Every structure is written in C-alpha cells, then in structure tokens.
Amino acid sequence: MTAQLIIFYLLGAATVLSSLGVVLTRNVVHAAFMLLVALLAVAGIFLVAVAEFLALAQILIYGGAVTVVVLFAIMLTRTDDQPRADHSQRALAMLAAIGVFGLLVVAFVVSDVASLESATGVATDGETGFENLALGLFTDWAIPFEMASLVLLVALIGAIMLARNLEDGE
Amino acid sequence: MSFTDILFAFAGLFGLFSALAVGVLSLTWLERKTLARIQQRAGPSVVGPHGLLQPFADAMKLVTKEDIIPAYADKLLFWMAPVFVAIPAFLIWLAIPFGDGIAVRMLDLGLLYVVAISGIGVVGLLMGGWASSSRYSMLGGLRAAAQLVSYEIPIVIVILSIAVLVQSLSLDAVIAGNTITVGEATRDLPGQGLIPFAFVMPMGFVIFFIAGLAELGRTPFDIHHAESEVVGGPFVEYSGAHWAVFFLAEYLNTFVISALIVVLFFGGWSWPSPPESIFGHDLSGTTTNFVGGAWFVFKSYIVAVTIFWIRGTYPRLRIDQLMTFAWQVLIPLSFVNFVLIAVVLFYDWPLWMMPTLSLPILIGAVIGVQRGRGVRGRPQTVRVLRRSAGEIGRPMPNAPTQTQIAGEGHAGD
Numbered sequence: 111m112t113a114q115l116i117i118f119y120l121l122g123a124a125t126v127l128s129s130l131g132v133v134l135t136r137n138v139v140h141a142a143f144m145l146l147v148a149l150l151a152v153a154g155i156f157l158v159a160v161a162e163f164l165a166l167a168q169i170l171i172y173g174g175a176v177t178v179v180v181l182f183a184i185m186l187t188r189t190d191d192q193p194r195a196d197h198s199q200r201a202l203a204m205l206a207a208i209g210v211f212g213l214l215v216v217a218f219v220v221s222d223v224a225s226l227e228s229a230t231g232v233a234t235d236g237e238t239g240f241e242n243l244a245l246g247l248f249t250d251w252a253i254p255f256e257m258a259s260l261v262l263l264v265a266l267i268g269a270i271m272l273a274r275n276l277e278d279g280e
Numbered sequence: 281m282s283f284t285d286i287l288f289a290f291a292g293l294f295g296l297f298s299a300l301a302v303g304v305l306s307l308t309w310l311e312r313k314t315l316a317r318i319q320q321r322a323g324p325s326v327v328g329p330h331g332l333l334q335p336f337a338d339a340m341k342l343v344t345k346e347d348i349i350p351a352y353a354d355k356l357l358f359w360m361a362p363v364f365v366a367i368p369a370f371l372i373w374l375a376i377p378f379g380d381g382i383a384v385r386m387l388d389l390g391l392l393y394v395v396a397i398s399g400i401g402v403v404g405l406l407m408g409g410w411a412s413s414s415r416y417s418m419l420g421g422l423r424a425a426a427q428l429v430s431y432e433i434p435i436v437i438v439i440l441s442i443a444v445l446v447q448s449l450s451l452d453a454v455i456a457g458n459t460i461t462v463g464e465a466t467r468d469l470p471g472q473g474l475i476p477f478a479f480v481m482p483m484g485f486v487i488f489f490i491a492g493l494a495e496l497g498r499t500p501f502d503i504h505h506a507e508s509e510v511v512g513g514p515f516v517e518y519s520g521a522h523w524a525v526f527f528l529a530e531y532l533n534t535f536v537i538s539a540l541i542v543v544l545f546f547g548g549w550s551w552p553s554p555p556e557s558i559f560g561h562d563l564s565g566t567t568t569n570f571v572g573g574a575w576f577v578f579k580s581y582i583v584a585v586t587i588f589w590i591r592g593t594y595p596r597l598r599i600d601q602l603m604t605f606a607w608q609v610l611i612p613l614s615f616v617n618f619v620l621i622a623v624v625l626f627y628d629w630p631l632w633m634m635p636t637l638s639l640p641i642l643i644g645a646v647i648g649v650q651r652g653r654g655v656r657g658r659p660q661t662v663r664v665l666r667r668s669a670g671e672i673g674r675p676m677p678n679a680p681t682q683t684q685i686a687g688e689g690h691a692g693d
Contacts, residue, residue, distance in 0.1 A: 139354075139357075139410055140354075140357075143357065143403075143407065146403055150400075162387075162388070162389055163389060163392070166389055166392045166393055166396040167392075167396070169396040169397065169399070169400065170392070170395060170396035170399055173396070173399065173400050173403070174396065174399025174400055174402065174403075174432070175399065175429065177403055178402050178403060178406065178425050178429055179429075181403070181406050181410075181425070182406075182422065182425055182426075185406070185410060185418065185421075185422060186422070240388070240389065240449075
C-alpha cells in the first residue's frame with residue numbers, strides 16, 4: 111500500500127463521514143461547516159490524483175465562496191427561531207436523494223471513463239494539463255463554457271431582482 | 281517521494297514557521313512603535329531596549345491567561361475557528377519565493393494557490409462569530425464575510441491581469457520574467473529586475489493595495505471588528521491563547537499581503553537587483569540568494585510599515601461606503617485593468633502603453649470618488665441631523681421614523 115493510497119483512503123473517509131454529517135446533523139450551521147470539510151476533503155482527493163488546478167479551483171470556489179454564501183444565507187435567515195428539521199418532506203427527500211444517487215452510479219458504470227480522455231482530447235495530468243485544460247475550455251468547448259457563465263449571470267441578476275423587491279417594497 | 285524529500289519538506293516547514301513566528305512578533309512591535317510615533321507617544325519602552333522584548337512578554341501573558349469559553353458557545357466550533365483562520369495564513373507562505381527558485385514549494389500554480397488558500401480564512405471568522413453566540417460577534421462575522429468576499433474579487437482580477445501579462449501562474453515567472461506568446465507574436469518579457477510591475481500596471485497596484493488592506497481588515501477597512509460599533513467583532517468572546525491565535529493570523533496575513541505586493545509589483549528579490557559584492561566580498565552564486573532574500577524581507581517590512589502608517593492616519597469607513605467602494609469602484613476598475621493588459625498584449629503594443637493608458641483612468645476614478653463622496657455616501661441620518669439643526673423648533677416635514685432611519689443605513693449594502 112503506497113502513501114498515496116493511504117492518504118486517498120483517509121481523505122475518502124473524511125469526505126464520506128462529513129457528507130453523512132451534513133445530512134444527519136440537526137443543526138443547520140453545523141451542516142454547513144461539515145459541507146466545507148467534505149468539499150475540502152474532495153479537493154485533497156483531487157490533489158492525490160495530481161489534478162492541482164482542479165484542487166485549487168475546488169478550494170477557491172467551494173471552500174471559500176460557496177460555503178460562505180451558504181453560511182450567509184443560513185445566518186441571515188435566523189434559523190434558530192424556527193424548528194430545526196423539516197420532517198414533513200423527509201420521505202420525499204429520501205426518495206429524491208436515492209434516485210439521484212442511483213442515477214449517478216448508473217451513469218458512472220455505463221460510461222467508459224478510461225476513454226473519456228480521448229473523447230475530449232484533454233489530457234489533464236502532468237505539467238501541461240493546466241494548459242490543455244485552458245485550450246480545451248476556450249476553443250473546442252467554448253460554447254458550453256459560455257453557456258455556463260450565462261446561466262450564472264442570469265442567476266446573479268435574478269438574485270438581485272428578488273432582493274430589491276423585498277427590500278424597497280416598490 | 282523519498283524519505284529525504286519528506287525530511288526536507290518538514291525541515292522547510294519548521295524553518296519557515298519559526299521564521300514567521302519571529303516575523304509576527306517583530307511586526308507587533310513595529311506596529312506599536314509606528315502608531316506611537318504617529319500619536320506622539322513613546323510606545324513600548326519598558327521591557328528590553330526600546331521595548332524590543334515586549335512582544336515576547338505579551339506572548340507569555342496571552343498564553344498563560346485564563347481561556348474563557350462562553351457558557352452558551354458552540355464549544356467545538358469555538359475551538360476550531362482560530363485554527364481555521366490561522367492555518368491558511370501559514371499555508372500561503374509555502375508558495376512565496378524568497379529567492380531565485382527558493383520557496384518551501386515552488387508551485388506551477390502559485391498565483392492561484394495564494395488566491396485559493398487565502399479565501400478559506402473567511403470561514404473561520406464566520407465560524408467564530410457564530411459559535412460565540414453573541415450578537416456583536418455574529419454581526420462582526422457577517423460583516424467580515426461580506427467585506428472579504430467583496431474585496432476578494434478585485435484582488436483575483438488583478439492577479440489574473442498579472443497572470444495574463446506573464447502568461448504563467450507561477451510566482452517565479454512573475455519575478456524572473458517569461459517568454460510570452462500572444463497569437464502569432466512572441467516576445468521575451470524581461471523580469472521585474474528591470475521594471476517592476478508597479479510601473480507597468482500602476483492601476484493594478486493601487487487596486488491590489490487597497491483591496492489587500494480590506495482583506496486584512498485593517499483601518500480604514502476594519503469595520504468588522506470596529507470597537508465603537510461591534511466591540512471586537514468575531515473576537516469579542518475570545519481571550520487568552522485563542523485570541524492570540526486570531527491575532528497571529530492577522531499579523532501573518534499583513535505580512536503575506538506585504539510580501540505579495542513586493543512579489544507582484546516590486547520585483548520580489550530581484551529589484552533593484554541586489555549588489556554583486558559588498559565591501560569587497562563577492563556575493564555571486566548562493567550568497568546572492570541570501571542577499572536577495574534579505575532584500576525581499578526588507579521591502580516587505582517597508583510595505584508593512586506603510587500599512588501601519590495608513591492605520592495610524594486614516595479614519596474608518598462606514599460599512600455602506602465600504603461595500604459601495606468595492607462594487608462600484610474597485611471591481612469595475614480591476615476589469616478595466618484586465619481588458620487593458622489584454623488589448624496591449626494582443627495588438628503587440630509596447631508595455632509603456634499600459635501606464636499611459638491606465639494612469640488617466642486611475643486619476644479620473646480618484647477625482648470621481650472625491651466628487652461623488654458627499655452625494656451618494658451620505659446616510660439618511662446625517663441629512664436628518666443637518667436638517668434638524670437648521671430648523672430647530674419647527675417640526676420636520678416628512679420626518680422619518682426610527683425604523684426608517686435604521687433601515688436606510690442598509691440600503692446601500
């Protein structure tokens with residue numbers, strides 16, 4: 111067993127345990143912090159897989175930004191005044207979660223991961239991986255990339271519109 | 281990775297962290313002396329010559345002080361918060377080059393690493409603010425998060441502009457230069473040993489410096505632990521060693537922002553190039569690296585003193601001014617800077633076009649901010665006070681109620 115494998119299993123265990131914590135804890139703020147731990151552990155797994163760029167992007171976007179936004183939303187809506195868990199939708203939520211998880215597993219089993227690299231033409235390992243990724247993103251995959259940013263922009267404007275109406279009451 | 285590699289990594293980490301601890305202690309002394317000079321006091325002067333041993337005495341005091349945890353605090357998160365702030369502050373230093381190729385770990389993605397790691401500290405502040413279960417802490421934590429997330433954007437865009445300029449994300453290339461290819465044209469970008477990027481990208485430098493101050497939460501951007509508003513912000517309930525760890529992180533971050541300003545805009549170890557010989561002693565080869573490293577640290581201290589100087593001389597901004605400034609001034613300016621550098625490189629213009637184009641924009645922005653200051657930034661309360669001062673004895677037309685005044689203050693957020 112190599113050192114990489116041991117680190118991978120440790121990080122994997124951390125990811126799984128903290129993800130379980132996100133779902134099982136009654137305290138929403140604790141759940142948000144567990145989410146942070148899970149996301150950082152995934153970044154660690156990326157590092158073990160020598161995908162430095164992915165790991166740093168994961169830390170930057172999920173560790174730094176997304177968690178802060180989630181925490182912000184929770185803290186500003188003052189969850190302490192409300193009942194801590196919503197029991198009425200539990201069965202439905204479980205069903206949805208299991209369905210999505212099953213879909214993911216099926217997708218993972220059906221798709222041939224090994225041949226993905228040749229399909230996208232993007233080798234992400236080694237020193238040139240980052241450069242290849244950039245070239246791929248801005249040439250062959252430019253339109254999906256721009257679509258993603260468009261979706262984000264729409265979400266941003268939508269959020270601003272919603273917040274404005276609530277605040278001014280105009 | 282062999283055993284010796286691991287051993288070297290540990291030795292490097294140990295050396296770096298010890299050096300950083302000394303650096304932090306010296307910075308606290310330096311800050312107190314600088315502030316004292318500005319405020320016409322003597323500053324620390326009792327322990328040791330010129331109070332030089334004061335930081336050690338302070339550290340002793342803080343570590344042996346009683347560590348109070350509030351009864352209603354969330355114990356685990358309360359414990360973890362200072363750690364969450366301090367670890368990223370240490371980790372950033374792994375990628376900072378002290379000399380030609382000398383860093384604990386020379387990363388290909390150094391610029392991205394610095395940006396990514398520095399983003400985690402915010403979570404620690406939010407965590408501390410929430411776990412203390414105190415309103416002041418909570419408000420301080422939320423303010424810190426809002427402020428740090430906003431000011432991170434201009435910093436990232438400026439770092440991105442530098443990455444575009446040197447066509448690399450490695451901090452080594454930022455200092456030593458690179459061969460860059462834009463479209464068909466290839467040119468050698470000389471390292472910062474010749475021209476530091478502060479002169480190539482003056483606007484980027486100004487944006488980075490201001491946003492860096494805000495990222496540190498130092499005056500004039502210390503609204504999240506402003507004594508007169510939220511007492512100590514996320515740190516109110518902390519005492520003893522925990523509090524010390526928070527402030528260790530704060531000084532580490534001050535040092536790292538200073539170091540980053542030196543690396544990104546003032547050539548790190550290379551500008552002005554360290555002397556080849558001193559008093560007849562040849563300094564070429566390995567010794568040059570030590571001289572370069574000392575030079576780099578010296579320049580970082582100069583930037584740190586500038587930051588302390590600003591703290592001593594500027595009043596604190598209000599939270600709405602702070603957020604307006606980030607979103608309406610710094611972020612658009614950083615985008616302008618980014619587009620400018622891309623245009624200059626794409627059309628293969630000489631690099632001096634960059635300052636000639638950006639300086640007028642920068643000066644225009646400064647004038648614009650000065651002019652617009654009284655108009656948009658003035659809160660309702662000030663207007664009400666002025667009006668009531670002029671019309672004493674008469675009822676104010678459409679006098680706003682208390683809740684309206686309180687609500688107006690947040691409108692600009």
